Amino acid sequence: MSLEQLLAWIPPGSPDEALARQVNVEQLPAHIAIIMDGNGRWAAQRHLPRVEGHRAGIDSVRDVVETSARLGIQVLTLYAFSVENWKRPRTEVNVLMSLLKRYIRLELSTLLKNNIRFRVIGRAEELAPDVQQELEHGIRKTEGNTGMLFNIALNYGGRAEIVDAARRAMASGIDPATLDEAKFSEYLYTAGQPDPDLLIRTSGEMRVSNFLLWQIAYAEIWVTDTLWPDFRRRDLLTAILDYQKRDRRYGGIKPSPVALGAK
Ligand code: FPP
Numbered sequence: 001m002s003l004e005q006l007l008a009w010i011p012p013g014s015p016d017e018a019l020a021r022q023v024n025v026e027q028l029p030a031h032i033a034i035i036m037d038g039n040g041r042w043a044a045q046r047h048l049p050r051v052e053g054h055r056a057g058i059d060s061v062r063d064v065v066e067t068s069a070r071l072g073i074q075v076l077t078l079y080a081f082s083v084e085n086w087k088r089p090r091t092e093v094n095v096l097m098s099l100l101k102r103y104i105r106l107e108l109s110t111l112l113k114n115n116i117r118f119r120v121i122g123r124a125e126e127l128a129p130d131v132q133q134e135l136e137h138g139i140r141k142t143e144g145n146t147g148m149l150f151n152i153a154l155n156y157g158g159r160a161e162i163v164d165a166a167r168r169a170m171a172s173g174i175d176p177a178t179l180d181e182a183k184f185s186e187y188l189y190t191a192g193q194p195d196p197d198l199l200i201r202t203s204g205e206m207r208v209s210n211f212l213l214w215q216i217a218y219a220e221i222w223v224t225d226t227l228w229p230d231f232r233r234r235d236l237l238t239a240i241l242d243y244q245k246r247d248r249r250y251g252g253i254k255p256s257p258v259a260l261g262a263k
Contacts, residue, residue: 001147006070019237027244029197031075032068035211038203038227051095056229058103067233069114069148075193076150077121079211083157097131104138115147121189122156149193158213161189190215198243202228220246
């Protein structure tokens with residue numbers, strides 16, 4: 001996938017096209033992670049039940065997944081359901097689960113068309129059997145794809161992931177003396193994947209909400225007031241353009257022009 005693939009999908013002359021043309025494809029974030037927030041507020045603003053916000057949020061998911069895949073993003077992770085979300089009313093949890101099943105069923109052809117590999121991160125084994133079956137079907141059907149990896153974080157918690165990784169490391173019989181950060185990463189749900197370069201959060205809250213706690217150590221954070229159901233391709237492109245202006249230092253210092261040989 002490439003900028004051309006994205007431009008072929010955007011109406012010529014549109015503001016989105018102008019944004020897409022500004023993106024430097026040599027400097028794309030390898031991994032974008034998104035905390036999709038604000039569905040309830042979106043619904044409340046329209047005097048609708050909260051679940052209507054989740055329903056509307058599916059259109060944003062579709063737009064962001066296809067935009068990212070076409071642009072050539074390697075990994076996209078969406079936070080769909082946290083380990084804490086079980087505390088929500090049962091009807092809301094049920095709607096979220098059925099939306100998820102429906103999404104996979106209806107979007108499988110789009111995932112296949114765009115060469116997208118679908119994965120789940122989180123304690124999927126604790127989900128209802130019918131949800132697990134649908135997820136496994138999506139995973140199996142897309143496992144041969146070689147394009148973007150699309151992770152849905154489901155029954156996910158960052159601390160739970162670290163605990164699970166520690167348990168797996170201990171169960172593997174690894175010599176603790178050989179355990180370092182790189183080795184520990186191999187026990188995380190995201191083993192083998194690049195860490196997120198860009199973490200997006202919608203609806204204005206300045207929190208990381210137990211999302212990818214290990215992996216976002218050096219991620220650039222971009223927060224928008226836009227509520228998730230209103231988030232579209234233009235917002236994603238705006239976030240990427242902002243990311244491309246950041247000065248990433250990873251705890252070091254920026255090399256001075258003199259050190260780089262400038263006069
Ligand atoms: C946060 O909004 C959103 C969620 C907890 C769920 C997000 C899920 C979807 C968009 C649908 C399924 C996803 C996929 C990937 C198919 P909130 O309810 O916390 O909003 P609020 O803070 O305004 O109340």
